[in-house]
Amino acid sequence: MSHHRLAVQNVHFAYPGGEQVLSGLSFEIGHGDSVGVVGANGAGKTTLLKHLNGILLPNQGHVTVGDVRVTEGSLAHVRQTVGTVFQDPDDQLFMPSVFEDVAFGPLNFGMDAQDCASRVQSCLEQVGAWHLKDRAPHQLSGGEKRRVAIAAVLSMSPGILLLDEPSTGLDPKGRRQIIDLLKGFSHSKVIVSHDLELVRDLCPRTIVLCEGKVAADGKTDALLMDAALMDRAGLEVPASLRPCLSCGKTNALQPAGHDPQAMLR
Ligand SMILES: Nc1ncnc2c1ncn2[C@@H]1O[C@H](COP(=O)(O)OP(=O)(O)OP(=O)(O)O)[C@@H](O)[C@H]1O
Ligand SMILES: [Mg+2]
Numbered sequence: 001m002s003h004h005r006l007a008v009q010n011v012h013f014a015y016p017g018g019e020q021v022l023s024g025l026s027f028e029i030g031h032g033d034s035v036g037v038v039g040a041n042g043a044g045k046t047t048l049l050k051h052l053n054g055i056l057l058p059n060q061g062h063v064t065v066g067d068v069r070v071t072e073g074s075l076a077h078v079r080q081t082v083g084t085v086f087q088d089p090d091d092q093l094f095m096p097s098v099f100e101d102v103a104f105g106p107l108n109f110g111m112d113a114q115d116c117a118s119r120v121q122s123c124l125e126q127v128g129a130w131h132l133k134d135r136a137p138h139q140l141s142g143g144e145k146r147r148v149a150i151a152a153v154l155s156m157s158p159g160i161l162l163l164d165e166p167s168t169g170l171d172p173k174g175r176r177q178i179i180d181l182l183k184g185f186s187h188s189k190v191i192v193s194h195d196l197e198l199v200r201d202l203c204p205r206t207i208v209l210c211e212g213k214v215a216a217d218g219k220t221d222a223l224l225m226d227a228a229l230m231d232r233a234g235l236e237v238p239a240s241l242r243p244c245l246s247c248g249k250t251n252a253l254q255p256a257g258h259d260p261q262a263m264l265r
Contacts, residue, residue: 036150039235085146085159150163162190
């Protein structure tokens with residue numbers, strides 16, 4: 001299914017009048033891959049995601065979605081394939097009610113009203129937000145907005161899903177609900193997150209961005225437990241991959257029944 005592939009080739013980008021933000025990024029994401037993108041504040045993660053859906057176009061290099069190069073002329077096709085949950089849900093929610101916000105995409109793509117209504121209900125139920133359907137999006141809490149923004153993107157059945165900090169503002173149960181929901185999304189996904197435990201849960205592969213360059217691209221646990229790499233990237237080894245102070249093993253490698261609290265003593 002080549003249409004769910006993404007290719008980033010030697011992408012350079014600077015905002016007008018600003019410094020270089022992306023400096024020659026290259027990687028490919030295959031059909032069904034789930035890839036984490038991590039890095040310090042300002043590393044260029046959001047800027048990169050905005051290139052994957054054509055919100056920004058590179059100064060040099062190119063992005064390809066399936067077999068289609070992302071250009072101004074291909075934006076309609078790209079937006080139909082790539083669904084993006086933005087870092088700030090306020091950038092995404094603009095209709096008078098939650099229901100209308102989630103219905104907006106499918107109606108725009110020509111779905112009939114009755115099918116759309118059941119799609120909206122199903123997506124809002126999946127994120128635990130059906131009870132919010134008549135509320136005004138701008139009056140919701142941060143976590144409620146995040147759930148609705150995720151539903152609004154899922155309602156369009158994207159072939160590639162981009163998520164920028166999907167767990168920010170979610171309570172622990174809501175975070176788990178979103179993780180389980182994303183586990184069930186079988187197409188390609190790219191997840192930008194400072195929540196490294198979420199990245200471990202959802203992404204077998206991770207790209208570490210550092211000052212607009214790919215500092216590492218490989219198996220998630222191998223990269224996230226590399227203390228020197230994490231330090232260079234402005235990150236920390238997540239707690240679940242730190243060695244236990246009493247036995248020296250990491251939580252991830254410990255047998256069932258091991259006392260993880262030993263790490264904290
Ligand atoms: N619209 C803009 N105009 C000018 N500079 C920008 C703009 N958006 C971001 N930048 C700059 O580009 C750089 C990368 O920003 P970006 O938002 O991609 O970082 P990030 O890795 O997503 O950070 P965070 O973890 O804080 O979300 C930063 O130095 C930022 O100040
Ligand atoms: Mg960002």
